[in-house]
Structures are given as structure tokens and as C-alpha cells.
Amino acid sequence: MYRKSPDQPVSRRRAVPRFAVRTLAVLVLLGLWQAVAMALDNPSFIPAPKAVADRLLLLSTTHDGIRGYSGSLLIEHLGVSLRRILIGSVIGVVGGLVLGVVLGTVPWIRIVAEPVVTFVRALPPLAYFSLLIIWFGIDETPKLWLLAIAALPPVAVATAAAVHGAPTDLVEAAKALGASRRQVIQDVVLPNALPEIFTGVRLAVGIAYSSVVAAETVNGVPGIGGMVRDAQRYLQTDVVVVGLLAIGISGLLIDGILRVAEKRLIPWRGRS
């Protein structure tokens, strides 16, 4: 009996290597990248880590009178894109929530609208972007529409499923306390659906995130997707890589923020 509580030290010992293993993996990847870049010696094909780091610095500062890329700093490109993602996601999530509640509570609307939602969900955003441009021009409007339409289905589907599958025992308990139909939805069905809705929101933000590059293929500068696309046209591979890294890392951060928000907003998740 040299250890009093066998559980805690084990989980703690596992937490440290997780971080170490991840750091090590990143270092190994960087090493591989460096090796391949040196072996190929073709910066237009694979720029070395050092070249990408230098480009990152150039994109983030004003150098010789040139401000970042196409007159905007990297952080500004990213900011514009994040703003688009935020607005598009909010519209999509709110729309998805409303649609999901309706789908989950009114059976005949569910029968009519569910195939439509599934149909839209299956379309790649680039496919309907052309239509949005014809309708709304090439400025902000079609981009926000694209992101909103991309973000809506996962929230609608998750909400509809969770609302439809509200546990009868809790609904009955609320009715036994004298809850009206509206109160049952507001105080039982919706809170009960919240964990699944949140999963839908995380999925929606992820889809909006990956769609922003599509949304910025037309008149997308400033914008991180527009920047990547322009740089591709001029074979500025290091700019493309910086752009990809910026999208990926900010995406990880946003998902992390959503996870923390989820833990705070839905502390009962997995406990009922």
C-alpha cells in the first residue's frame, strides 16, 4: 500500500505526457518539413519554415512602405474573415434554432421541410455561391448569405432531433407541476436540447469556417481566404502557407473557446 488513491496520480501522470507528446509531434513535423524543403530546394513548391516565418513577419508589419498584403496586415485579413464568420454563423445559428424548434414540434412541417434541409446540407457552398452572386452582387451580402446557409442545417438538424426526442418523464414532471405547453417547451424541452444544440453550433461554426475560403473566392480581399487565393495566383507559396496556418490556428482557438463556453453554459452535460 504505497499509494493511497490510485486514480488521481494516474490521471495526473497522463496529463503531462499528453502535452509533451503533442509538442514533440509538432517539433517532429517541423523537422520533416525543413528536411523536405531542403531536399526539394524549390520555395515555390514547398517553402522552408524559415521563409514562412519571415513572410509572417512581413505580412504583420509595414515594410518599405508596403503594408502587409494588398494593403492590409495579416491580422486585418483574419479580422475581416472572422467578422464574416461571426455574422454568418450568428444568422445561421439563430435561423437553424428557430427552424429546428419548428421541425421538432410540428410534425407536418417536419415531413415537408426535412428533405429540403438535407438537400441544402449536401450541397457544397461553392455550388450555390454562383447563384448568390447573381442575386446579391459581389460585396459582403452574398458572402454572409453563403456562411449563414452553410451554418444553418447542422443547427436545425441537431435542434429538431433534440426537441423531438424530449424525455417524456421530464415533460410529464413539468406538466404535473402545472406547466403550460409554452412553459414545457421553454423550461424543459429547450434546456434539455441545449447540449445537442451546442454540438450543432460547434459543427456550424466549423462549416462556416471552412466555407469562408469559398466565400472569398470572389472579391475577397481583404480577407484571409481572399489573401490565400490571390497569393496562389502569383505563386506566393509562403503567403499561402501563412494563410493556411492562420486559418487553422484561429479555428482551433475558436473551437477551444466554444468548448469552454459549453462547459460553463451546460454544466449538466453527461450528468443526467
Next chain:
Amino acid sequence: MSSPPDLDRATAVHAHEVEHVYGGGRDAVTALGPLSLEVPQGSFLVIVGASGCGKSTLLRLIAGFEQPTSGTVRTGGDQPVPGKGAGIVFQQPRLFPWKSVGGNIELALRYAGVPREERARQIPELLRRVGLHDVAHRRIWQISGGQQQRVAIARALAGDNPLLLLDEPFAALDALTRERLQEDLRRVSAETGRTSVFVTHSVEEAVFLGSRVVVLTRRPGRIALDLDIPLPRTGLEPDELRALPEYAALRATVSQAVRTAAALRGK
């Protein structure tokens, strides 16, 4: 609706020739009855029977969750409607995990139309009544199963309904916790004086809690025994009560009836 003499307000629950059938056609299963029952105000009725005898169905009819296939059920003279006139405690606590302990009680008070300031005052009072202190801010999963069921009882008491319906509320608890909750429920019922209908399969529980015990036959459930329990409701410690010679005699009578009823068909 005009009230016939036997439907006056002194009768908390009135069931007349009640029969309940689940399903239809060839698959129809008669779960209950025909059965007639009157529960006077202030009494603590315990319905005992083997599983599947329709005792939970009877409670759901009294709660208004189901309508009888034939016959009539009245509570306080009216047709029962869920949430009106009766607090219900289920076998599982069925608390809302997105609300704190106090939040669960608060919701019940809000549905009952209690104003906000009054709700804040009543929450600790209701929790204290079921033997809970300083738990209002706790999360549901932070308290034990026994405490959760206590909260469920407090929540059912919250509306100040004249009737309390309990469907095997202690069946899922360990023996020790069950005994303590029985003792507290007996005290609460004596304190509040409200009418209770309690469903159980435990003879011990029935005799300890009830002022009257009804034993149901096998499905379709009918009344096999209707027995008053003339034990003192207050003034005795639980152990003193259990040690009374009458207590043992009543328990033997009910136990005998349950065993006979389990072999007996309703028809």
C-alpha cells in the same frame, strides 16, 4: 357540474366503477377494475399490490395523465387534470438538471402562481420541511439519490395542492435511506394534513405510512382488502411505532392479503 352528496369537498378522491384498458382489439389488456374507491380528505391511503396489478395505472388516472376507459374519477369534485390540485412524486426524482435544487422548487412555485419575493421565502422553508438544509444552491448531481427524492417531494409540496400522489417513490433507494424517508414523509404528512395516495409493493411501507391500506388483486386490479390502520399518526418515535403489537398484527394481515391477492385473479 353539480355535486352529488358523495362528491362533496370532504372526499378528496372519488373513483366510481373505474376500468382501464390498454390497447385495443385483440391486444387489449385490462389493467384495472372495475374498482370503486373513496378517499376522505386528510387520509393517507396506501395502495399495495404485486407488480403489474394496475396500481400505478390507478395513480395515473387520479393524476389525470390517463382517462379511464369506463367509470369516473374525480379529485376535489372535478375531473383530474395534471398540474391542477395534485402534487406528484414519481419513482425517479425527475428533477431538472439544468436548474439548481432551489431552481427546481422555484419553478414549481412559479407554475403555481406564487409571486417572486414569496418564492424566495418559501424555497428554504420547503426544503427544511423535507429535512434538507443549505442545498438550495447545489446542482442536482451534487446531492445523493435520497436527497434528490427529498427535493422531488418538496417540489410536489410546493404548489400547496390539497392532494399528494406518490408512485413507489422510495423503491429505487437503499434500505436505510428508504426507512429515513418513510419516517420523514410520515411526519410531513401529519404536519401538513394533506391527503396522500401512495403506491407501493412493500407491505412494511404500507403499514408504516398509511392511515388506510388497500390491497389490489392481480391484473386486472380490484380491491382485495380495504383496511384502516388505527395507529397513532403523531407522538410516537418510528421505532416505538414499529414495536407496537398492533403494528405486527396489521402487518401480518396485509401481508396475508397480498399473498392471497397475488394468487387471485380480478375476475
